[in-house]
Amino acid sequence: MAGKYLVHTFGCQMNAHDSDRMSEVLEARGWLVAEDAEQADLIVLNTCSVREKAEQKLRSEIGKLAPLKKRHPELVLAVAGCVAQQEGEALLGRVPHLDLVIGPDNLAELPDLVREQQAGSPPRARTVFDLSSPRFLPASPRPGRAPVSAWVTTMKGCDERCSFCIVPYTRGPERYRPHEDILRDIARFVASGAREITLLGQTVDSYRDPALPPPAALDPDESQFPELLRIIARQVPELARLRYTSPHPRHLTPSLVRAHAELPVLARHVHMPVQSGSDRVLRRMIRRYTRAEYVRRVESLREACPDLTLTTDIIVGFPGETREDFEATLDLVREVGFVGLFGFKYSPRPYTPALKLGDDVPEAEKSERLARLFEVSEAITQAHLGRLVGTTQRVLVEGASKDAARAQGRTARNEIVHVLVPPGHDATGALLDVEITQAFKHSLAGEPAPGQLAAMPARAQQPAPARRTRRSLPLAP
Ligand code: SF4
Numbered sequence: 194m195a196g197k198y199l200v201h202t203f204g205c206q207m208n209a210h211d212s213d214r215m216s217e218v219l220e221a222r223g224w225l226v227a228e229d230a231e232q233a234d235l236i237v238l239n240t241c242s243v244r245e246k247a248e249q250k251l252r253s254e255i256g257k258l259a260p261l262k263k264r265h266p267e268l269v270l271a272v273a274g275c276v277a278q279q280e281g282e283a284l285l286g287r288v289p290h291l292d293l294v295i296g297p298d299n300l301a302e303l304p305d306l307v308r309e310q311q312a313g314s315p316p317r318a319r320t321v322f323d324l325s326s327p328r329f330l331p332a333s334p335r336p337g338r339a340p341v342s343a344w345v346t347t348m349k350g351c352d353e354r355c356s357f358c359i360v361p362y363t364r365g366p367e368r369y370r371p372h373e374d375i376l377r378d379i380a381r382f383v384a385s386g387a388r389e390i391t392l393l394g395q396t397v398d399s400y401r402d403p404a405l406p407p408p409a410a411l412d413p414d415e416s417q418f419p420e421l422l423r424i425i426a427r428q429v430p431e432l433a434r435l436r437y438t439s440p441h442p443r444h445l446t447p448s449l450v451r452a453h454a455e456l457p458v459l460a461r462h463v464h465m466p467v468q469s470g471s472d473r474v475l476r477r478m479i480r481r482y483t484r485a486e487y488v489r490r491v492e493s494l495r496e497a498c499p500d501l502t503l504t505t506d507i508i509v510g511f512p513g514e515t516r517e518d519f520e521a522t523l524d525l526v527r528e529v530g531f532v533g534l535f536g537f538k539y540s541p542r543p544y545t546p547a548l549k550l551g552d553d554v555p556e557a558e559k560s561e562r563l564a565r566l567f568e569v570s571e572a573i574t575q576a577h578l579g580r581l582v583g584t585t586q587r588v589l590v591e592g593a594s595k596d597a598a599r600a601q602g603r604t605a606r607n608e609i610v611h612v613l614v615p616p617g618h619d620a621t622g623a624l625l626d627v628e629i630t631q632a633f634k635h636s637l638a639g640e641p642a643p644g645q646l647a648a649m650p651a652r653a654q655q656p657a658p659a660r661r662t663r664r665s666l667p668l669a670p
Contacts, residue, residue, distance in 0.1 A: 194308060195219075195224045196233075197225050197233050198224050199226070199227050199230060202239045204241025205243065207393060208274050209344070211274065212237075214330040215237060215300055218300065219303065230258070230261055233268065234269065235269045236268065236271070237295075238254055238255065238270075238274075240274035241276070242276045242279050242543075243359060243360065244542075251276055255290075258270060263290070269310045269311060271292060271293035271307070272284060272288075272291060272294050272295070273296075275360075277294045277296050278296040279363050281320045282294070285318055291316060292316050293317055296320030296321065297364060298320075298322050300330060324368070327370075329374060331377065331381075332382060333381070336384075336385050339381075339385035340386075340592075341387060341388050341589065342387065342388070342391065342603075343382040344390070344391050345379055345390050346370065346392075346393045347392045347394045348369045349365070349394070349395070350366045350368055350395065351364060354479055355468075355478055355480060357508065357542065358542070359542040359543065359544060362544045372404065373404070379432065380428075380429060383429055388433040388589060388622055389434040390425075390432060391435075391438060392438075395439070396441040397437045398445065399443075400418040401417050402421070408448070409448040412446060414446050415444075416444050418444065419452040422437075433458070434458060434605060436462070438464050442465055442466070442487050445491070453497050453501070454497035460606070461605040462605065463491075463494065463501065465504075467487055467507065468480055468511075469511065469521075470484055470525025471518035471521040471522060472484050474518050477547075478547075487525075491503055491529060500606065502577075502606040504532060504533040505531045505534045507526070507534055507535070509537070509562040510562060511539045512539070512551050512554070519565075522566070523565065523566065526569055533570070533574055533635075538559040538560065538563055539552070571634070575634070581608065582629050582637075583629065584629050585642050586604045586610065588602040588603065588610045588625050590612060590622065590623050599614060608637055610629070610636065611637070612639055612641060615646065615649070618649040619649060620648070625642075626641070626642040627642065628640050628642050
């Protein structure tokens with residue numbers, strides 16, 4: 194029995210991607226989106242356990258839904274995502290008004306599991322990894338309704354064992370999607386209106402597919418990811434831009450650098466998590482690269498693409514991180530010149546090796562380090578954005594901006610630009626040359642360069658807002 198549903202996403206882009214697939218499998222079975230929780234027959238909380246804060250938020254949200262469930266006992270309340278996988282059956286014991294716990298590998302079963310609940314089955318947990326025959330739900334965008342910038346998953350799980358990270362536990366080992374399926378998803382999105390694709394994976398650059406030519410060198414860090422990029426560029430020539438997230442620095446090999454130099458479709462921005470600038474901390478994090486190796490690799494990328502921007506993820510207050518270690522991180526941020534970063538205070542996560550290291554950096558010290566990190570990072574961002582005022586940038590417009598007179602888009606280097614659009618025109622999906630007139634804290638404003646009006650058709654309807662939360666959290670800390 195179908196009905197109306199809501200899916201709330203709490204986590205990273207992988208969670209947002211899973212939420213989209215859940216919506217699609219439900220809608221394929223006749224479910225419709227509910228306007229609010231009161232109307233809903235099914236509410237799914239798609240969770241994240243990478244950081245303690247996201248998990249706390251989930252607990253508070255589940256608590257808030259208890260009165261609603263009491264008023265509407267027929268409402269099916271489900272928890273999906275990493276907390277579901279981590280807690281499984283135990284979550285049902287702790288949250289008496291919960292009906293369903295469903296792991297990331299079981300999303301295709303959601304409509305049937307909900308139907309069972311509607312028929313009166315007892316609460317159920319379904320959190321089984323599909324190790325022998327991994328399933329990837331294909332994307333099914335509605336014709337003409339795909340977002341300008343769409344996400345396509347290439348793999349799931351992670352074979353790294355970073356000592357702070359719960360992902361290998363909640364998402365399992367690496368399993369890769371056949372490249373033909375990836376190409377099919379991309380072609381479907383592009384045919385439905387997408388112009389930019391972001392390839393998604395926990396360590397997206399470790400991609401492998403036996404059907405592709407073997408890696409370019411006998412180096413254990415080499416993968417077939419560069420070949421995947423080349424095939425996409427060759428087989429989907431209509432694609433305006435191709436991005437990927439999140440790579441592991443270990444796989445930023447010479448062949449991936451060459452792909453960046455050779456493929457104009459690849460965006461001039463890479464988000465390359467570094468986590469720390471101290472070799473001592475990197476060793477304790479089991480990141481499997483040194484600071485010098487990281488710098489060497491991103492330098493070679495910059496040599497190949499001089500205008501490329503880099504952003505990163507950093508954890509402060511990792512167990513044993515001294516002031517000197519933290520200074521080394523600040524120094525690295527300045528040396529590389531990251532134009533943006535996600536910074537986090539370390540929080541111990543269940544089942545992770547770092548638990549054994551304790552949590553010895555006091556909370557106040559973590560907060561102070563995080564504030565200093567952001568101070569250094571914001572100064573770099575400001576200087577970078579300021580330098581772009583007075584230049585002309587090519588912007589892919591993704592949708593409406595908060596300001597009704599403007600549309601929002603991004604450059605290939607990932608700077609957000611609010612573009613002035615003449616009344617009665619819709620620039621969504623257009624690649625415009627934009628004269629940059631102003632720099633804000635995290636974005637730019639500009640006007641279309643002369644002659645760009647032809648790229649903006651008369652507006653048939655109100656443009657959809659641009660996707661503002663491209664990554665509510667990094668894929669992993
Ligand atoms: S931080 Fe990233 S690479 Fe490391 S274990 Fe977690 S998901 Fe894997």
